[in-house]
Amino acid sequence: MARGGYGGPMKFDGFETLAIHAGQEPEAGTGAVVVPIYQTSTYAQDGVGGLRQGYEYSRTGNPTRAALEECLAALEQGTRGLAFASGMAAEDTLMRTVLSPGDHVVIPGDAYGGTFRLVSKVVERWGVSWDAVDQSDAEAVRAAMRPETRMVLTETPTNPLLNITDLEAVAQIAHEGGALHVVDNTFASPYLQQPLTSGADVVVHSTTKYVGGHSDVVGGALVVADAELGERLAFHQNTMGATPGAFDSWLTLRGAKTLGVRMDRHSANAEKVVQALEGHPSVRKVFYPGLESHPGHKVAERQMRSFGGMVSFAVHGGEKAALELCERTKVFILGESLGGVESLIEHPGRMTHASTAGSALEVPSDLVRLSVGIESADDLIADLTGALEG
Numbered sequence: 001m002a003r004g005g006y007g008g009p010m011k012f013d014g015f016e017t018l019a020i021h022a023g024q025e026p027e028a029g030t031g032a033v034v035v036p037i038y039q040t041s042t043y044a045q046d047g048v049g050g051l052r053q054g055y056e057y058s059r060t061g062n063p064t065r066a067a068l069e070e071c072l073a074a075l076e077q078g079t080r081g082l083a084f085a086s087g088m089a090a091e092d093t094l095m096r097t098v099l100s101p102g103d104h105v106v107i108p109g110d111a112y113g114g115t116f117r118l119v120s121k122v123v124e125r126w127g128v129s130w131d132a133v134d135q136s137d138a139e140a141v142r143a144a145m146r147p148e149t150r151m152v153l154t155e156t157p158t159n160p161l162l163n164i165t166d167l168e169a170v171a172q173i174a175h176e177g178g179a180l181h182v183v184d185n186t187f188a189s190p191y192l193q194q195p196l197t198s199g200a201d202v203v204v205h206s207t208t209k210y211v212g213g214h215s216d217v218v219g220g221a222l223v224v225a226d227a228e229l230g231e232r233l234a235f236h237q238n239t240m241g242a243t244p245g246a247f248d249s250w251l252t253l254r255g256a257k258t259l260g261v262r263m264d265r266h267s268a269n270a271e272k273v274v275q276a277l278e279g280h281p282s283v284r285k286v287f288y289p290g291l292e293s294h295p296g297h298k299v300a301e302r303q304m305r306s307f308g309g310m311v312s313f314a315v316h317g318g319e320k321a322a323l324e325l326c327e328r329t330k331v332f333i334l335g336e337s338l339g340g341v342e343s344l345i346e347h348p349g350r351m352t353h354a355s356t357a358g359s360a361l362e363v364p365s366d367l368v369r370l371s372v373g374i375e376s377a378d379d380l381i382a383d384l385t386g387a388l389e390g
Contacts, residue, residue, distance in 0.1 A: 015075065015191060016260040023070025024253070035067040037250045058246065060238045065249040069221075071256055072211070075190040076203050078223035080230030082237050083249060087186065087206025088114050089242035090220035092122070094202060095151070097236045098180060098229075101127030103150040106141060109134040109361065112159040112184070113353035116361050132361055136296055138169040145177040154200075155184045156193075157300070160312050160348040160369045162287045164296025167303055171199030186210070186339070191263040192305045196225045207252050209339030210309075213262055217251040219244050262341065262374060266309025269380060270372040276381045277313050282321070282388040284366065287312040310338060311370040312348075315388070319365035322347055326368060328387035331379055338371035343380055345370055 012021065026033050040062075043055040055061050065083050073081035084090040095118070099105065107119055109132045119130050133140045135154055145152075152174040156165040167183065174181040182202045183195035189210040195203050205211055207219040224230045237243060244252070267290075274288045289300035290307030300307060315321045325345075326334050332345040336352050346352060348363045356362045372380065 018074045019071065019259055020257050022074035023067040035064055035250065035253060037246050038063045039246050059241050059243055062243075062246050062249065064246040064253070065244060068244075068249045068253045068256075071253060072190075072205070072207075072221050073223055075194075075256070075259075076185070076196055076223040077194050078196050078203065078225055079227045080224050080234070082222045082224075082230070082233055083207070083244050083252070084220040084222070084237065085242045085244050085248075086218050087184075087204065087208060087220035088118060090206075090222050091115065091184075091204055092118060093233065093236050093240055093242060094182065094204065094222055095123055095128075096240070097233050099123065099126070099128050099150055102148060103128050104146045104148045105130040106135075106144045106149060106152045106179075107132050108153070108155050108158050108163070108165075110158045110161045110163060110363065111153075111155060111361060113348075113355040115153070115155075115184070116353075116359070117355040120359075134163070135165040135170060136163045138166055138173060141170050142173050145173065145179070149174075149177050149179045151180050151182055153182045153184065154195075155187065157187045157289055157296075157308065157310065159187060159310075160287075160353060160363060160367060162187075162289055162294075162310060162312055164289050164294070164300045166299050167193075167195050167198035167200060171201075175199070187310050188304060188308055189259060189263055189339075191260050192267075192308055193303055196223065198303060201225055201229070207255075208337065210263065210266075211259060211339075212252045212255040213259065213339060213341060214251075214255055215337065215340035215342065217248050217255070219248055219252050263309070264306070265374040266372055267306040269374065269377045270307070270309045270311050270370075272377040273370065273372050273380055273384065274311055276385060277311070280385065280388055282316055284314040284316050287314075309372045311372055313368055313370075314364055314366045315368060317366070319347075319349070322366045322368050323350070324390075325387050328390070329383050330387075331375060331383040332370065332387075338369075340371070341374050343371060343373035343375060 069081040131144045133144045171181040180201040183200045184204045186206045203223045205221040332343045353363045
């Protein structure tokens with residue numbers, strides 16, 4: 001990336017610098033150092049078809065959204081970023097762009113409930129078939145490939161069991177089969193890993209989560225490696241219209257500025273929480289890729305900067321004990337979503353992954369998922385251990 005000033009462009013590549021400056025030049029008219037909120041639906045034109053700086057209507061393009069899209073592309077080291085009204089809108093637009101009736105998709109064996117619902121209840125109705133496989137085993141992905149496979153959709157870490165996929169290995173398998181490799185990078189964020197640098201074709205984000213980071217805006221994004229695919233997606237983004245408004249784009253861009261420092265704290269807190277959970281007699285099993293006992297630990301160590309702020313664990317006493325625990329915490333707020341500065345607790349089987357009930361993707365009923373925030377780690381641990389002890 002380059003930024004003007006002091007006699008010429010300046011190169012900068014550090015993540016934190018890109019988060020603050022990529023796509024965010026001081027505003028030309030006033031010198032405002034923060035991108036303005038262009039709260040407008042339409043733009044005056046210099047004659048019929050004479051667009052000012054390319055803008056005509058804010059579904060098609062908006063300067064605040066454009067700044068966010070450029071920033072996200074830089075953070076993921078992609079050629080183009082596209083912002084959407086939600087992560088599911090981004091995923092839906094991608095699938096409608098690249099899939100046709102008769103195609104086949106491979107998804108994770110413990111995919112996010114919203115992705116499972118989209119594929120099984122919507123995409124399947126278009127005549128697209130799918131298989132869900134444990135992508136922590138690259139050979140399982142290879143075995144699931146068909147001549148008609150056009151997309152391998154990966155989550156790593158997965159939601160909610162925090163399984164790890166070898167991105168380079170699965171990208172190679174997808175490409176050998178003529179399929180796109182798409183990675184939902186929501187849990188890791190572009191700070192912890194950048195799948196495009198490992199061979200992925202498209203990255204998907206719910207920017208509601210870590211990128212926005214403050215539980216005050218809903219959004220989604222696609223970032224692509226190939227410019228031509230970016231053009232096709234931009235056409236569908238405009239045509240289908242699931243774009244964010246200027247204020248939502250501004251909030252997300254503001255959140256992205258602090259992504260690096262927040263992820264450092266999320267990860268550090270999560271590691272301390274995991275240590276406390278590991279030794280607790282009420283906890284049956286902890287799922288966290290930072291544990292050396294985690295089967296994906298070595299892969300995560302290689303392809304991630306650190307292990308993130310998401311933790312899942314199973315409790316003794318089954319579903320009843322898990323539900324009671326979720327209702328007893330005081331600092332951990334009972335709620336869906338993740339990635340905000342505040343800590344959240346939820347029961348995936350009854351909440352975020354209820355759509356998988358009765359399917360092969362059904363999650364364990366004794367599972368609890370944490371989104372570890374940036375509060376004092378001592379307070380988080382005291383809250384959890386107190387709730388576990390009743």
